[in-house]
Amino acid sequence: MLNTVTLHRPALRRISHGRGFWIIAAAYAASLAFSTVPTPLYLLYQQRDGFPTYVVTIVFAAYAVGVMASLYLAGHVSDWLGRRRVILAATLTQALSAAIFLTWPEVPGLILARLIGGVGIGALTATATAHLSELRAMARPREDHGRAGLIATVVNMGGLALGPLFGGVFARYSAEPLTTPFVFFLVLLLASAIAVALVPETVERAEELPAYRPQRVSLPSSARPAFFGAAIGAFAAFAITGLFMALTPTLLAQGLHENSRLTAGLASFSVFAAAAGAQVLFAGLATRIQLRLGLTLMVTGLVALPIAVTTSLLWLFVAGGIVAGAGVGLSFRASVATVAALAEPPVRGEVLAALFLAAYAGLVLPILLIGIALVWLPSAWALIGFSLLELGLLAWSAPRALAGAKR
Numbered sequence: 001m002l003n004t005v006t007l008h009r010p011a012l013r014r015i016s017h018g019r020g021f022w023i024i025a026a027a028y029a030a031s032l033a034f035s036t037v038p039t040p041l042y043l044l045y046q047q048r049d050g051f052p053t054y055v056v057t058i059v060f061a062a063y064a065v066g067v068m069a070s071l072y073l074a075g076h077v078s079d080w081l082g083r084r085r086v087i088l089a090a091t092l093t094q095a096l097s098a099a100i101f102l103t104w105p106e107v108p109g110l111i112l113a114r115l116i117g118g119v120g121i122g123a124l125t126a127t128a129t130a131h132l133s134e135l136r137a138m139a140r141p142r143e144d145h146g147r148a149g150l151i152a153t154v155v156n157m158g159g160l161a162l163g164p165l166f167g168g169v170f171a172r173y174s175a176e177p178l179t180t181p182f183v184f185f186l187v188l189l190l191a192s193a194i195a196v197a198l199v200p201e202t203v204e205r206a207e208e209l210p211a212y213r214p215q216r217v218s219l220p221s222s223a224r225p226a227f228f229g230a231a232i233g234a235f236a237a238f239a240i241t242g243l244f245m246a247l248t249p250t251l252l253a254q255g256l257h258e259n260s261r262l263t264a265g266l267a268s269f270s271v272f273a274a275a276a277g278a279q280v281l282f283a284g285l286a287t288r289i290q291l292r293l294g295l296t297l298m299v300t301g302l303v304a305l306p307i308a309v310t311t312s313l314l315w316l317f318v319a320g321g322i323v324a325g326a327g328v329g330l331s332f333r334a335s336v337a338t339v340a341a342l343a344e345p346p347v348r349g350e351v352l353a354a355l356f357l358a359a360y361a362g363l364v365l366p367i368l369l370i371g372i373a374l375v376w377l378p379s380a381w382a383l384i385g386f387s388l389l390e391l392g393l394l395a396w397s398a399p400r401a402l403a404g405a406k407r
Contacts (some may be wrong), residue, residue, distance in 0.1 A: 003225040003392050004196075005083070009135070009177075010160075011171035011392060013090065013190070013257040015198045015199055015200065015201075016054070016139065016200075017136075017138040017139040017200055018139035018140070019136075020135050020139075020199035020200050020291065021132060021136050021148075023195045023196065023199050023354045024087065024132055024135065024199055025151060025152075025155045025201065026127055026192065026195075027087065027091055027128075027192035027193075027195065028087075028128040028132075028152075028155050028156070028159060029155050029158060029159035029162070029189055030091075030122065030159070030185070030188050030189060030192050031090065031091060031094045031121060031159070031161040031189065031192070031399075032121070032156060032159030032160050032162075032163070032183070032188075032259040033093075033159045033160070033161075033162040033166065033188060034094055034097075034098065034117070034140045034161060034163060034185040034188075035063065035117055035118075035121050035160070035171075036160050036161075036162075036163025036164050036167070036245055036268070036272070037050055037163040037166055037167040037181050037182075037185060038101075038114075038162070038163075038167060039164040039167055039244070039245050039246070039248060039249070039260075039264070039265065040164055040168040040171050040248075040249060040261050040264040040265035041167050041170075041171055041177065041178060041181070042059070042060075042246070042249060042250075043055045043249035043250070043253065043261070043264065044171060044177060044178060044248045044261070045105075045107075045110065045178070046326055047342065048178075049106070049107065051107060051373060052375065053247075053250050053374050053375070054371045054372050054374070054375055055107060055394055056246060056250065056371065057246055057247070057367055057368050057370070057371025057372070058111065058245070058368075058371075059110045059114055059244035060114065060242070060245065060363075060367060060371075061157075061363075061364050061367065061368050062111045062114040062115040062118065062146075062361055063114035063115065063117055063121075063363070064118060064119040064363035064364040065115065065118060065342075065364060066116065066117065066119040066120075066121075066122060067113040067117020067118040067119070067121050067122040067125075067356075067360040067363070068086065068357055068364065069118075069119065069122065069124025069359050070118065070120070070121065070123045071119070071122040071123075071125070071126065071353050071354075071356055071357040071360065072125045072214055072357055073214055074086070074122065075122055075125070075126045075127070075353030075354075075356065075357065076350035076353045077204065077212075078126075078127040078130065078131070079130075079350055080205070080209055080210060080386070080388050081205060081209075082201045082202075082203045082204075082205050083127055083128075083130060083131035083196070083202055083203055084131070084196065084199055084200070084201045085191050085200075085201075086123055086124075086195050087124060087127055087128055087131060087322075088122065088193055088197055089195055090120045090121070090123040090124035090210055091120070091124070091192050091193040092128070092189075092193050093116060093117070093119055093120030093123070093187075094117055094120040094121070094124075094189050095170065095186055095189040095190050096120075097113045097114070097116045098113075098115035098118035098182045098186040098189060098257050098274045099182075099186060099351070100112055100116065100187050101113045101182040102182045102183065102186070103178060105178060108154075112397055118178070118298070122356075122360070122388075124158075124327070125353075125356045126350075126353035126355075126356050128264065128351040129149075129152045129336070129352055130383075131202060132151065132152045132155075132274050133148045133149060133152065133340075134203075135148075135200070135202060136148035136151070136201075138202065138225075139248060139307065143275075146383050147230075147336055149333070149336060149340065149344065150280070150283050150333070151323035152277060152336075153230060153279055153329070153332060153336055154276045154280060155274075155281050155328050155335040157272050157275035157276040157279065157328075157332075158272070158273075158276040159242065159318035160275075161164065161268075161269050161271075161272030161273040161275070161276060161285060163270040163274075164244075164245075164248075164264075164265040164266075164268035164269045165266065165333045166181060166184070166208070166249060166264075166265075167181055167265050168213045168262045168264060168265015168266055168267065168268075168269070169260055169262065169263065170184075171264075171265065172260075172261050172262040172263035172265075175226070183401055185289040186237070189264075190397065202299040205339060210243070214287035223342045224339060224403065225400050225403070226317055226325055226342060226400060226401065226403060226404020226405075227339055227342060227351075227354075227355075227404070229398075229399070229400025229401035229402075229404060230338045230339050230355065230397070230400075230401045230404065231335075231336075231339075231354070231355055231358035231359075231397075231402070232294075232318070232334040232358070232393055232396060232397035232400075232401075233291075233360060233393075233394065233397040233398070233401045234331075234335045234355060234356075234358055234359035234362065235334055235393065236298070236326075236362060236388055236390050236393040236397065237294075237328040237331050237332050237335075237359065237362065237363075238332075238359040238360060238361075238362035238363050238389060238392050239272075239299065239362035239366040239367065239386075239393075240271075240298065240301070240302070240324050240325070240328050240361065240390065241271065241272065241275075241325075241363070242291075242362060242364075242366065242367040243307075243366070243367060243370070244268045244271045244272075244321060244325075245369065246367050247270060247296045247365070248264050248267050248268050249261075249264040250374065251309060251317075251379050251380070251383070252264055252267065252298075252317075254374070254378075254379040255310075255312065255378070255379035255380055255383075256308070256309065256312055256314050256317060256344060257312065257343055258314055258386055263314075267317070267318055267321060270318060270322050270325065271321045271322065271324065271328075272325060273323035273325070274321075274323070274325035274326040274328060275325045275328045275330075276329060277326070277329070278294075278297075278325075278327075278329040278330050278331065279289065282330060283322065287337050287338060287405045288334075288402055288405040290330045290331075290333060291330070291331055291333045291334035291335075291338075291401055291402060291405050292328075292402065294326075294327045294329070294330030294331030294332075294333075294334060295317035295322050295327065295331055295394055296326050296327065296328030296330070297324065297326050297330065298327030298328060298331060298390075298394060299327075299391060299394060300320075300323050300324070300327070301320045301321065301322075301323040301324025301325070301327060302320075302324060302387040303320075303365055303387065304306050304315060304316055304317075304319065304320030304323065304324075304382040305320040305321065305324065305361050305383055306386075306387050307320075307389060308320055309380045309383050310380040310384075311404075331402075332349030333407055335355065335359075335401065336352070336355065336403045338401065338404050338405045339351055339352060339355045340352065342404070348382065366386060366389060366390070367388075369385075369389075370382050370383070370385070
């Protein structure tokens with residue numbers, strides 16, 4: 001069994017666990033922001049090269065496929081190799097993705113860059129969440145452990161929110177909107193990697209590593225219904241974020257006749273900002289109440305979005321996105337808390353990785369389907385089909401997730 005321990009650090013590593021916590025949080029946020037910075041830029045690539053909308057969904061899906069493959073193959077290896085090593089490698093992988101965006105800005109290069117970026121995020125997500133929890137526990141052993149989980153989920157959604165905002169600002173005001181964002185993030189990610197290298201490790205690397213195996217869920221059978229309920233809920237929640245990450249510019253242009261690059265970035269930003277804000281605002285509520293409120297908000301937003309596109313009401317589209325985003329934040333945080341409570345510490349990274357694997361699967365299938373549907377259907381009809389699919393998934397997952405959530 002692997003234990004979480006404090007290791008003796010070389011003289012070079014003078015950073016405390018408390019400061020290390022914030023460095024990992026900042027590096028995690030930077031990587032997540034980079035993962036969403038292309039959102040308002042996809043339309044620029046599309047206008048420049050003249051490819052159809054479904055190509056945008058393929059480029060985006062490459063990212064999600066990279067995340068899923070990495071989560072399945074490597075999302076759990078930090079339980080064996082150590083948190084810092086995996087986070088450092090993941091951050092450098094993100095920097096490589098930024099370099100490819102700069103040097104190969106055609107469709108094949110975009111697909112490769114997004115695939116590699118997804119691999120980095122897949123390795124990072126569960127590892128950073130576990131590392132933040134362990135660093136915080138060592139820095140403040142008397143503090144409620146749920147606070148570290150709150151910060152991790154706020155960093156997750158907050159980082160995702162910053163990417164479209166930066167991308168929209170660069171797209172609106174930069175003379176080179178397809179170059180400047182990636183130069184900025186390349187420098188930021190390399191600086192983050194240097195800082196991560198100075199953070200203390202929290203997992204003791206075994207002298208003899210266990211035989212490698214892909215991801216699996218190590219849970220007692222009694223806990224699996226709650227896990228799968230939370231996982232399907234996370235799938236549905238991330239499908240909403242995927243809609244705004246991949247197709248906001250297209251939906252604005254086709255259904256709402258709004259072609260502003262900055263508006264596209266702000267619309268996506270508002271969804272993730274609402275998710276992060278809701279997590280902070282309702283942090284004091286019990287997990288089950290957060291989950292119930294999150295489900296209600298997501299359902300409300302999923303009803304409002306197709307109505308907004310059908311009636312060409314931009315304000316309703318933005319409002320529906322904010323309401324749905326708040327629901328995503330609450331339900332996702334409740335899902336993470338539920339699953340973390342189900343798992344024993346030695347396999348927590350593995351089980352969290354399985355949850356994130358299900359969540360990021362939500363970025364692939366629904367968004368690919370709606371992207372393909374837009375080839376033949378008006379945006380309003382495609383969005384109605386998306387909403388109906390989402391509502392069905394939430395109806396299935398809600399009772400199972402609520403049964404497993406803490407009161």
